[in-house]
Amino acid sequence: MSSLFLETLTLSHFRSHKKGAITCDGQPLAIFGPNGAGKTNILEAVSLFSPGRGLRRASAEDMARRPEALGWKLTGMLKSGGHTHEIDIRSDSGAARQVRIDQKASLQTALARITKVLWLIPTMDRLWIEGAEGRRRFLDRMTLSFFPDHAEATVSYEKSMRERNRLLKDQVSDPHWYIALERQMAESGHRIHDARMEALARLSTAQTAAQTAFPAAHLELIQLEGDMPNTAADLCGALADSRRRDMVAARSLVGPHRSDLHGVYKDKGIPARNCSTGEQKALLVSLILANARALLKDFGAPPLLLLDEVAAHLDANRRAALYDEICSLGAQAWMTGTERELFQTLGSRAQYLEVTEEGGISSILTPQ
Structure with a gap:
């Protein structure tokens, strides 16, 4: 089975993150911290490593950190199919998003050929009734x-x-x-x-x-x-x-x-x-996991999974089952929650990050 994961991610003037850097080992990431700290902003950054407008469907201008509005930049080292790709995504002062893959200007659609990204976010919980x-x-x-x-x-x-x-x-x-x-x-x-x-x-x-x-x-x-x-x-x-x-x-x-x-x-x-509500959430999780399993078979590697506040509407047994399936797939899942305890059954199978905020600036910490 091939691997697909981000080895590094750096954020510059992106949303609430003035500067941030994450080094990853391919394991799932459990990202915890209070509401409004900037956890979802990290997932949004990762979502931009695929074509489209990202998980919030925001304009490039709206992603710039305020009040500076200087533009923003994301860089990542992506391990895909035995190759490592350097990806640079930026927007200068509200300009359209620009993508560079291995130091060459590329179309957004080119990202779909080297990476697969799926996400489940709280606004999708109403998918079946809207x-x-x-x-x-x-x-x-x-x-x-x-x-x-x-x-x-x-x-x-x-x-x-x-x-x-x-x-x-x-x-x-x-x-x-x-x-x-x-x-x-x-x-x-x-x-x-x-x-x-x-x-x-x-x-x-x-x-x-x-x-x-x-x-x-x-x-x-x-x-x-x-x-x-x-x-x-x-x-x-x-x-x-x-x-x-x-x-x-x-x-x-x-x-x-x-x-x-x-x-x-x-x-x-x-x-x-x-x-x-709980059944609707479980159906969405089921479809995301099915999509990941199908990609593992067809693409040869599981996709990056972005699961924002994934514990909402899932009981403890289903949370544990979700974590087991993610680890069985070998997927790098970026998951958020307000408390570290929500990820307790992951144990040593995950990498943990704490996100805090002070004065409108988010910080990414590696807890002991």
């Missing part, structure tokens, strides 16, 4: 972990859709303005749908094959209206047929952006949205 957009984003993060090109297809689709929506709002009826955009939407849209379906199949296999203390979830991708066309050509035709209706709505009503992820607690046959 809007479809959050569930699509959750599914797309898992899909991206399997298929690095998924990010490019998503960007292409959204760009074409924005331009088409602009035409719809302006009540442009000439079909020649739509043809190229709809063809691009259809090609990238069907790639998105196919990748999502394959990701769900891999998650299902990973759940079925596992012995775990967490409940399995049956997942289904559904369309909010009608069915998803079978081919790119069919989707292109559906977009053309829907122009008049879309013009009334001033937005596109056909395509993978109209999909929703439906989840069911498999053993009980209860829709996830109707489960208890």
Whole structure:
């Protein structure tokens, strides 16, 4: 089994961290400290080692430490597949995020080819009871972990859709303005749908094959209206047929952006949205672990796991089971909690960090 973990992480003027440095040994990290100390900021920094806007979906400007607003910088040495990569991520005075891999300027999407990062944060606890957009984003993060090109297809689709929506709002009826955009939407849209379906199949296999203390979830991708066309050509035709209706709505009503992820607690046959808070949390943990197991099989190494306040809504037995599964996977999990005692059953299997804050500046300590 190959290893995937950060050997070092340094933060400069990132959120509440004016300066911070962490040296890692590949074990899980138990990060504890009071609320507001800056624990989640560390996890957010690690999340930026994958494509996208990070676990908070914040702008580069919002990540800069205040009041200096000088910009920020993250550097890390990433062990991946027997190679060590030097990664530099920065934003200068509110500018767009810049990525360098092994001292060469790179696109964010290049990160997906050398690292896999999954996360579970408290705002996701309401995933099953809020809007479809959050569930699509959750599914797309898992899909991206399997298929690095998924990010490019998503960007292409959204760009074409924005331009088409602009035409719809302006009540442009000439079909020649739509043809190229709809063809691009259809090609990238069907790639998105196919990748999502394959990701769900891999998650299902990973759940079925596992012995775990967490409940399995049956997942289904559904369309909010009608069915998803079978081919790119069919989707292109559906977009053309829907122009008049879309013009009334001033937005596109056909395509993978109209999909929703439906989840069911498999053993009980209860829709996830109707489960208890604890059951919903357990289902999310189960899916993250299934995603990690599938990646271990396909990628050859477990992903980095970011689990913020992971103990919330988990009883002591399930916490212990979670830690056992993480260690069995061999994953470098970055976990936060308010008290060290929450990680007691990890014992010597983890590295411990304490985060404190004074005067608006976070400090990272290695407790004895």
